[in-house]
Amino acid sequence: MTGPRTTEHLDESAPPARRFGVMLYPDQPFPVLVQRLGWLEELGFDQVFVPDHSADLRDPSGLWFDSWSVLAAAAVTTRRIRIGTLVANQILRPPAQLAKQAIALDHLSGGRFDLGIGAGLFPWDHHSVGQVPWSPKERAERFADYVAIVDGVLRGGVFSHQGAQLWVKDVVTVPGSLQSPRLPLIVGGQSPTLIRVAAACADAWNTHGPPGASAPEVLGITAEQNRRLDRLAAEAGRDPADIRRGYTIFGPWDPRRGRHGYEEIFERFTGAGVADFVLDWPGEAHREEFERVAREVIPPLRDS
Template identity: 80%
Template sequence: MLYPDQPFPVLTERLRRLEDLRFDHVYLPDHSADLRDPRHTWFDSWTVLATAALSTERIRIGTLVANQILRAPAQLAKQAIALDHLSGGRFELGIGAGIFPWDHHSVGELPWSPRERVQRFADYVAIVDGVLRGGAFSHAGTRLWARDVITVPGSRQSPRLPITVGGQSPTLVRVAAERADAWNTHGPPGATAEEVLRITAEQNTRIDRLASAAGRDPADIRRGYTIFGPWDPRAGRHGYEEIFERFGEAGVTEFVLDWPGERHAEEFERVAREVIPALRGD
């Protein structure tokens, strides 16, 4: 996970460094300002992703997660398609329900209730999914609709570029099971480390059950954990090896690490060079 909080030459150097370290993906968040402090530097993530597409060759790029508050679904899909072509078919679209009031304020809206966010989300992902496949698409939803959206070309990847659903609510987990190629969580905010682990395992099991009910093979849905909060190794309580082992036992197949900062750069590189290749079986 790379934040767009540095000058572009620094961001470009970091993108190339992540590729040199053989990470599989680099993701950017999608907010109108820095979620840690809105007064900090914060560039538009989609512009940084275009830079990533042009300055790297192998690493896959994407959003984690695109924000339904900020972008209409059909236009989000067309942005993703453009980056899929620009990157040579390396783009993955993570989508989330959004939460921060300042994102609403930036587009001239009062914040939605949690119920409104999740009710919009099912329609939102359905529209994105349909538009990504190209051609003409319409959707009549309970909260959102689209009519005769023409998309030429569609995704470079077939049948469309991959979608990740990020979030923990029952509705988002259901949408992930029914439509997504991957699900990502950082666990419920405020939960203890053991609670995050237990809830992640329970949600993984629920995705298996819901995917089967929808006629999908649960094994087709990748499961990701963004290392966060009580499990963050930079807090000194848990190491990467423990996280990979324990969440792997809970059904997680992918892990998202933050850019480390200077204090933790040596440990970050050790994990990239020694621990992750062993997990991959390289």
């Protein structure tokens, strides 16, 4: 999987082709979700992602289907667009079983699945699986073992791992990922531990910026985190250019707030080292602008 060149590399060679995805929420009846998937594919988006929570974080009492069931529907009703999680939740799913779910969807989609993984956050996700909410320190400590197990199981065969927090023994996985040597892994998050894990083994890193930060702060922090990812990847013996960098457009940069347009966002974050952009689902009020951007703005940016 070819990764982007970050800001430090831009003077030496051209950056990678940009990719554009959309966050689709499992908050509608299945016929509506299938219709939305078809629309996103027709608009030419490269990727569609589904979040992984036990309830809708915007309205916990609202309609909210299991994300992995929605992804299965996406796998069989689309033909070109890549599908994935942004991000799968370590709180909800044991790592080896998560990897096997991802392998099944990789085969079901014909090799179009990207697995994003995050450390988890919300208390109600813990409560849904009978857990007392973990502290931020515990979530971070578990994450390195969690991703190591997912990575190993995705490669197929027999895998064991004995970590500081998590372990598995003789996990048999046949077949492995349809994509080789395994389906792509995206690490989503911003803590130093998550960035270090991304540097060690991920194919991509995705961020939406620190909650509560201003637009300039999000941009500056993203650029700095990209530089940190470069350093950590080199220390781990990897070429930093092998790790793609993604930004999910939330918070102060959200175009629906009326202060920043998509064109500005794509330009500014490309300069900060980002190659993959994930747009939030627009809603009916912003559908026309979203479609304009998909049809007119994005296509010439892919190879520019």
